[in-house]
Amino acid sequence: MAFFSTYYECEGCDAMKVVLQNLTKIFPNRTKKMPDVIAVNNFNFEIPDGQLIGLLGPSGCGKSTALNLICGLEKPSSGKIFFGEEDVTELPPENRGVGLVFQNYALYPHMTVRQNIMFPLQNFKGKDKLPKAEMEKRVEEAARLVQIERLMDRKPSQMSGGQQQRVAIARALVKMPRVLLLDEPLSNLDARLRLQTREEIRRIQRNTGITTIFVTHDQEEAMSISDLIVVMKEGVIQQIDQPQRVYDDPKNLFVAKFLGTPPINVFEGTVRNETLYLGQDGVLRVPGVGDRDVWVGVRPEGFVPQEAGPLCCELKALEVMGRDTSVVLGNPAAVSDPLRAIISAEHAAAPGDKEMRFALKPNKVFLFDKETEERIRVRAE
Amino acid sequence: MDKQNRKAWLYLLPAILFLGVFMIYPLADVLIYSVEENFRSASQTYTGVGLENFSVVLRSPDFLQAVKNTFILVIITVPVSTGIALLISLGLSSIQPLRKLYQTIYFLPYVTNTLAVGLVFMLIFQYDQDGGAGLFAMLLQALGMQPVDFIQGPYWAKITVTCLYTVWVVMPFKILILTSALASVPQSYYNAAKIDGTSKWRTFTRITLPSIAPMIFYLIITGFIGAFKAYSDEVALFGVNLNEAGMNTMVGFIYDKLYSDGGGYPSYASAAALILFAIVLTITVINLMVSKKTVNS
Numbered sequence: 001m002a003f004f005s006t007y008y009e010c011e012g013c014d015a016m017k018v019v020l021q022n023l024t025k026i027f028p029n030r031t032k033k034m035p036d037v038i039a040v041n042n043f044n045f046e047i048p049d050g051q052l053i054g055l056l057g058p059s060g061c062g063k064s065t066a067l068n069l070i071c072g073l074e075k076p077s078s079g080k081i082f083f084g085e086e087d088v089t090e091l092p093p094e095n096r097g098v099g100l101v102f103q104n105y106a107l108y109p110h111m112t113v114r115q116n117i118m119f120p121l122q123n124f125k126g127k128d129k130l131p132k133a134e135m136e137k138r139v140e141e142a143a144r145l146v147q148i149e150r151l152m153d154r155k156p157s158q159m160s161g162g163q164q165q166r167v168a169i170a171r172a173l174v175k176m177p178r179v180l181l182l183d184e185p186l187s188n189l190d191a192r193l194r195l196q197t198r199e200e201i202r203r204i205q206r207n208t209g210i211t212t213i214f215v216t217h218d219q220e221e222a223m224s225i226s227d228l229i230v231v232m233k234e235g236v237i238q239q240i241d242q243p244q245r246v247y248d249d250p251k252n253l254f255v256a257k258f259l260g261t262p263p264i265n266v267f268e269g270t271v272r273n274e275t276l277y278l279g280q281d282g283v284l285r286v287p288g289v290g291d292r293d294v295w296v297g298v299r300p301e302g303f304v305p306q307e308a309g310p311l312c313c314e315l316k317a318l319e320v321m322g323r324d325t326s327v328v329l330g331n332p333a334a335v336s337d338p339l340r341a342i343i344s345a346e347h348a349a350a351p352g353d354k355e356m357r358f359a360l361k362p363n364k365v366f367l368f369d370k371e372t373e374e375r376i377r378v379r380a381e
Numbered sequence: 382m383d384k385q386n387r388k389a390w391l392y393l394l395p396a397i398l399f400l401g402v403f404m405i406y407p408l409a410d411v412l413i414y415s416v417e418e419n420f421r422s423a424s425q426t427y428t429g430v431g432l433e434n435f436s437v438v439l440r441s442p443d444f445l446q447a448v449k450n451t452f453i454l455v456i457i458t459v460p461v462s463t464g465i466a467l468l469i470s471l472g473l474s475s476i477q478p479l480r481k482l483y484q485t486i487y488f489l490p491y492v493t494n495t496l497a498v499g500l501v502f503m504l505i506f507q508y509d510q511d512g513g514a515g516l517f518a519m520l521l522q523a524l525g526m527q528p529v530d531f532i533q534g535p536y537w538a539k540i541t542v543t544c545l546y547t548v549w550v551v552m553p554f555k556i557l558i559l560t561s562a563l564a565s566v567p568q569s570y571y572n573a574a575k576i577d578g579t580s581k582w583r584t585f586t587r588i589t590l591p592s593i594a595p596m597i598f599y600l601i602i603t604g605f606i607g608a609f610k611a612y613s614d615e616v617a618l619f620g621v622n623l624n625e626a627g628m629n630t631m632v633g634f635i636y637d638k639l640y641s642d643g644g645g646y647p648s649y650a651s652a653a654a655l656i657l658f659a660i661v662l663t664i665t666v667i668n669l670m671v672s673k674k675t676v677n678s
Contacts, residue, residue, distance in 0.1 A: 100573065
């Protein structure tokens, strides 16, 4: 494996940073009545070389379109794409040096694993043409990297989903791409394989050091393996940051709601005299925030059970998870139903209790503007 | 258990009766007829049992002509029609505007009556001295060439027009099958190939063709069988007296032995039918063997 990565360096096609400048893709609508669809709206970001980026958003947010723009299957309506210093906006896909792994793997069913992996190499023409032995060697290396050496003579139909996925990755890697793109790489796998394969993708990415962009709608997946997360909604980038930072410091209500399991609890709140009120309960000091109505997001782990805590909630159910307890709550000010708090098992209430009182951890409580849903910053005390 | 069995037979009875009367009995009868020597329809008598009928049929010049015609038809029309259908299907699946219109146009011959089509072909290709020049003859004249009567003229002209006609008639079904086969190849294969810089030709030969190979083989096998059974097309073009026109087919020969002027020879017809069956069976088995080998690799 180490050999494989040194190989990249000596070939001079090692990882590249990827820069998107004002990238926009508009799909004109067929009928006059409907507006055009802006799948990708003015993207500006730089992906540092050798990093793994998760492009995260709900279905239809334009993340796959963004990926297709980067690999060249779609032409942008405007804007530019750079790999390193090179402007690749006008280049056809084959000249960009990208490897793409498809959601359904797109392995050619009539070819064996070996033939599938070798296929991209056989496309090289002219001076790039490789001798047969060299091709064989590269195929072997790619197969070793994804650990499928023993399956080389199988057809895709004789393999499990996870194995097919590895073959697809090997096929994308074998031509030593500058950028590796993965489109929903795990969504066709079952839960256990998904965990295993995402670790695998992380390992392969680390070993090869290829700048990798992967698209997913699963926030947990994106959080667990990405260096950076790009959160998208309706073609617009909401936030770009390290996974933990996106979670701890969401820029708006959408990002706050999209990340985290169980999801964040949303309340309607009011700020009066720098104090946040949920219903009648004044729950938290919020210095620097003027009097106004706000959306309040409280992470499940932000609830601290306290005898005399300011927030009173109806106790609906306790779900024991071993280490932690998930408490299902009700509150008149809550928008999300049910509310869910994660507290450590020893603090759990007695089974007969009807109510529970909480204090809130300030760094787990986020305020958002009622109109724009943008984050309202609280001054640190 | 016994009751169960009886019930099962009862349920099967309609199908068995039907198949027995219309399939198994005639098949057995064909076998029997084919070995009854000097069978007379009128008196329902025969003189012996043997392979005499087969040797008579195989020595009959009409039958040999029919075999020759049929083979020429099969060998030319099956590959040509499949090839052209593939080209047209590829064209159809690569255009976006007016695709539906073209698909409809290409499908029209399928729903058109054979005899009507034959009449039109006859009118296009005929040419006789009395001034009955068809469109094609006029075209040749306009180009300064000597026209030929493709309907009553020399053998090569007649067989050419037969092949043309057959190709034209069988094409729509093949186009229909192939366009749907092409549409069922996942777009992601093509995207993957595009990203890897696969040339158009290589994409076609290594991805498209193998993906639709089962359908192509299906068309070739049914094409062979269909062409071996050709008869009505020839009647549409050349009239019922195909032997005189020298354009008879094997099925035509069988029909003639049964019903036409020289008819009343079920033994000869049966022998010819069995010979045809043997040929079709052989070719189909070869086809299946080849297709298994090709589609799997």
